[in-house]
Amino acid sequence: MSITLPSGTRSETFKAVHKYTEPTRRPIEPVGPLFLAHASRTLRGHTWSEFEKLEAEKNVTVVQENGDDDIGDEDQDEDLLAHDPREWKSADLYAVLGLSKLRYRANEDQIRRAHRKQVLKHHPDKKSASGGLEQDGFFKIIQKAFEIMLDSNKRQQYDSVDTNADVLPPPAKSKYDFFEAFGPVFESEARFSKKQPVPLLGDASATKEQVDEFYNFWGKFDSWKTFEFKDDDVPDDTANRDHKRYIERKNIAARKKFKQEDNKRVIDLVERAHLEDPRIKAFKDEAKKEKERKKWEREAGSRQAAEAAAAKKAAEEEAAKKAAEDAAASKQNSKKAKEAAKAAKKKNKRAVRGSVKDVDFFGDAAQSAGIEEDVDYLLEKFSDVQLGEVAAKVTGADAATVKQAFVDVAAELGVSSSLKYFK
Amino acid sequence: MSAVIGIAFGNTSSSLAVANQDGKVDVIANPDGDRSIPSVLSYVGEDEYHGAQAKAQLVRNPSNTITNFRDYVGKSFDELTHHETVGAKVIKTANGQPGFEIAREEGKKETVTVAEATKRHLKQIKLAAEDYIGKTIEGVVITVPTDFTAQQRIELTNISNDAGLKVLQLINEPSAALLAHLSNEPERLQEDKIYVVSDFGGVRSDAAVISVRGGILTILATAHEFGLGGDKLDQALADYFAKEFQKKYSTNAKSNARSISKLIAESIVVKKTLSNVQTSTCSIESLADGFDFHTTINRLRYELTARNVLSEMTAFVEKVVKKAGLETLDIDEVLLVGGSSNTPKLASNVSLIFPESTVVVAPSLSTKALDPAELICRGAALQASLIESFDEDEVKESLQPVVVNTQHLTNPIGIKDAEGNFQSILVAETAYPIKKSLEVTNGSESSVIIELYEGKRTVKETVIEAEQDEDDSDDDYSDEEPEVKKEVVYECGELLSELCLKDLKPNSKLEVIVNITQNGTLHVSGRELKQGAVAVKGEVTF
Numbered sequence: 008m009s010i011t012l013p014s015g016t017r018s019e020t021f022k023a024v025h026k027y028t029e030p031t032r033r034p035i036e037p038v039g040p041l042f043l044a045h046a047s048r049t050l051r052g053h054t055w056s057e058f059e060k061l062e063a064e065k066n067v068t069v070v071q072e073n074g075d076d077d078i079g080d081e082d083q084d085e086d087l088l089a090h091d092p093r094e095w096k097s098a099d100l101y102a103v104l105g106l107s108k109l110r111y112r113a114n115e116d117q118i119r120r121a122h123r124k125q126v127l128k129h130h131p132d133k134k135s136a137s138g139g140l141e142q143d144g145f146f147k148i149i150q151k152a153f154e155i156m157l158d159s160n161k162r163q164q165y166d167s168v169d170t171n172a173d174v175l176p177p178p179a180k181s182k183y184d185f186f187e188a189f190g191p192v193f194e195s196e197a198r199f200s201k202k203q204p205v206p207l208l209g210d211a212s213a214t215k216e217q218v219d220e221f222y223n224f225w226g227k228f229d230s231w232k233t234f235e236f237k238d239d240d241v242p243d244d245t246a247n248r249d250h251k252r253y254i255e256r257k258n259i260a261a262r263k264k265f266k267q268e269d270n271k272r273v274i275d276l277v278e279r280a281h282l283e284d285p286r287i288k289a290f291k292d293e294a295k296k297e298k299e300r301k302k303w304e305r306e307a308g309s310r311q312a313a314e315a316a317a318a319k320k321a322a323e324e325e326a327a328k329k330a331a332e333d334a335a336a337s338k339q340n341s342k343k344a345k346e347a348a349k350a351a352k353k354k355n356k357r358a359v360r361g362s363v364k365d366v367d368f369f370g371d372a373a374q375s376a377g378i379e380e381d382v383d384y385l386l387e388k389f390s391d392v393q394l395g396e397v398a399a400k401v402t403g404a405d406a407a408t409v410k411q412a413f414v415d416v417a418a419e420l421g422v423s424s425s426l427k428y429f430k
Numbered sequence: 431m432s433a434v435i436g437i438a439f440g441n442t443s444s445s446l447a448v449a450n451q452d453g454k455v456d457v458i459a460n461p462d463g464d465r466s467i468p469s470v471l472s473y474v475g476e477d478e479y480h481g482a483q484a485k486a487q488l489v490r491n492p493s494n495t496i497t498n499f500r501d502y503v504g505k506s507f508d509e510l511t512h513h514e515t516v517g518a519k520v521i522k523t524a525n526g527q528p529g530f531e532i533a534r535e536e537g538k539k540e541t542v543t544v545a546e547a548t549k550r551h552l553k554q555i556k557l558a559a560e561d562y563i564g565k566t567i568e569g570v571v572i573t574v575p576t577d578f579t580a581q582q583r584i585e586l587t588n589i590s591n592d593a594g595l596k597v598l599q600l601i602n603e604p605s606a607a608l609l610a611h612l613s614n615e616p617e618r619l620q621e622d623k624i625y626v627v628s629d630f631g632g633v634r635s636d637a638a639v640i641s642v643r644g645g646i647l648t649i650l651a652t653a654h655e656f657g658l659g660g661d662k663l664d665q666a667l668a669d670y671f672a673k674e675f676q677k678k679y680s681t682n683a684k685s686n687a688r689s690i691s692k693l694i695a696e697s698i699v700v701k702k703t704l705s706n707v708q709t710s711t712c713s714i715e716s717l718a719d720g721f722d723f724h725t726t727i728n729r730l731r732y733e734l735t736a737r738n739v740l741s742e743m744t745a746f747v748e749k750v751v752k753k754a755g756l757e758t759l760d761i762d763e764v765l766l767v768g769g770s771s772n773t774p775k776l777a778s779n780v781s782l783i784f785p786e787s788t789v790v791v792a793p794s795l796s797t798k799a800l801d802p803a804e805l806i807c808r809g810a811a812l813q814a815s816l817i818e819s820f821d822e823d824e825v826k827e828s829l830q831p832v833v834v835n836t837q838h839l840t841n842p843i844g845i846k847d848a849e850g851n852f853q854s855i856l857v858a859e860t861a862y863p864i865k866k867s868l869e870v871t872n873g874s875e876s877s878v879i880i881e882l883y884e885g886k887r888t889v890k891e892t893v894i895e896a897e898q899d900e901d902d903s904d905d906d907y908s909d910e911e912p913e914v915k916k917e918v919v920y921e922c923g924e925l926l927s928e929l930c931l932k933d934l935k936p937n938s939k940l941e942v943i944v945n946i947t948q949n950g951t952l953h954v955s956g957r958e959l960k961q962g963a964v965a966v967k968g969e970v971t972f
Contacts, residue, residue, distance in 0.1 A: 013850075013879060015879045020932075023970050024926055033861075034835050035646050036647035037828060039813070040619070043828065045836075046833045050828065056865075
């Protein structure tokens, strides 16, 4: 019952009449959720309406979070709807609940909401009411799926064999971008790791440490996958105990086998990725280059020594060669000089012989034979130098000078006595 | 589960609890399985005992058993006003602090200061909590009685930090208990009520009058009484048994300390049993002079035996109401806290001093009530989980006087309805800033006045048929006029303002909003609840 206000009118819409009694100041108890609200209002200086606005904003986000947008609205295909409930294990249980997008990522709240949604849609009462067939097969599968999904243990078992959620690696021969193709594969595989968080593939810019860490982790990948879901049903009648035990044994063996197969699959996957990883190749090339560079550096000392030795050797060779050349040159020179000297000597001899002829044997041709004899004799006795001197003196000179030159040289040689003309 | 816990550190016993984010609280039991852990430490040779195991040592090894040391925390020996503990005697240690002298192995003496004892006690509690949660404890909220001085609070914080428990906040025991009670049902926190929180512990009793206004708790008055508590009930019962024993065997059961301890220990068991059932047996082997003692006692006999103590407790509750300047009529609810509150007679006695409209919350009167011994630690755990998400600085800032000390309305503020009755919007003792609205209607009128009044307290007496006469001797005011039913009614007092709303369609919905800001300005506005309606506003000051 709401409160009715008294009637009446006033000329002015508001009139303050009196002040209210003075308040008392007391400490309030710093406990409880509303105290915290009070404290934040006081400290941040919010007025009530501002505070209410903030609170209202908070509430709105909460509502949005609770909406069903995250689940989506998906319909099951005909095959799934007609699935034999006795064969429920072979149905895609996430698709049954309409969670084929989220799959293992769905949280409990989402599963509950999705289940509710499906129940509303597929409940047998609803079906028969709308004149449909009296079929509760699919509803049974929904219930079964819900049961599995809510039991964390059973859900884990189902997730282990839920191949629909797996991302497959690209076919070996096709062309693909390594990171685009393998990133999602590892991301999807990571959910099975006992250890979380799992290092992800990353991209081309990853450092060597990151890449090493990634391959180290995946090399030792420890998965929680179990294969109970694939078990054959163990007959629960007590009639045939041996048969029951046989089935149980078979199941255990099968699980072991599946597990081994799965482990092998992961190992192969990691090996393949490692082989194809462009970063590994890049790192290897880099390492190779680095090694070469190191080697180069390491050998620098000996190389220098070798260079020095080679240089020395070259220098020595050079020097030797030069010496040889010099020797050869000098040899040749002396030969030439000799030849020149010979030629000069010949010339000089010729000039000396000619000189007496040029001055007409000093005027007495009778004596010419004697003079020539003397000249030949002197020429024989002459040293090279004297020959040059005499040749220079006699060439173009007058008879007296020529005669004097011969006389002088004969005196010099001390052979004047054996001469016939130049005594 | 979060790694912050609430600890109720009591003189007699302590308890601890953890709350998860959706407000569910688990009270944690120690490794012995006790949810109410006796605050007792006992030493035999090099072994340390804690909790119930230590308490059991009170019989054989009282001189090495430390108990009731909480109140000594942060006080020097000379400041102690009472030291009537059982167990080890309080001595003055070298630096003037109170302590205990304990015999350890090979005749060595160890002096355990109160701080050290507290530290060891808290360490044991930490172990229990970590054992339960499976994580290291990141922070605790510890409760203290309202008369704990600032010095004591600082000291306790330091000790707790030393023990490896980071104190997020120290809160008052009655507030914690009330918080636990209010949080038990979601809408309770929004109801404006005045509570009496009465905590009957082992060796002392505390009471507080707390007003809850818009979820904000304000303590209006507190009272403390040392020596009044569960131990007195035990004592009364032990005296009774001793008399019985004397009659049967002509032997004094209180002749030696061990007999007394045995008698007290059994009395505690009997007292607790009688809270739940009508009769209990009491059997003690070789109580004194080799005589075994075996007897039965019914609840009525026990209540008669403990009558004096129980009426003291009732009077104590009345005292605190008076201290707050209120009458029992003003109290909306009484919350009984502490182990002794399990006693049915105490609850019924307390409910008799209050009018029928007052609800007394105790396990014997309402099955929904939480265990009174756990209320305080539950409240502490709730508070811990509330402030867990805040930074240390934020919490510290929130405890500043500028936040904590607020103005409270002296008189209620409300409006007058068509019949001339006062309809309160803001009740007395409301802390502001606050904003509250009230939905009203204009009836068939086209123009109405919103008259803002201060309420005036009057006691309305209604004569009713004297068909039920259940008043007892404690209920003094209704003794004189047992047929009159009293209730507090507020009438319109001082007119504060008038606000006029015109041109209304019949029976349209109107809203009156009263908003008092930090600086004390009262904004009142009235508007029609429809799209585009313009509110009429005005201001009043004090």
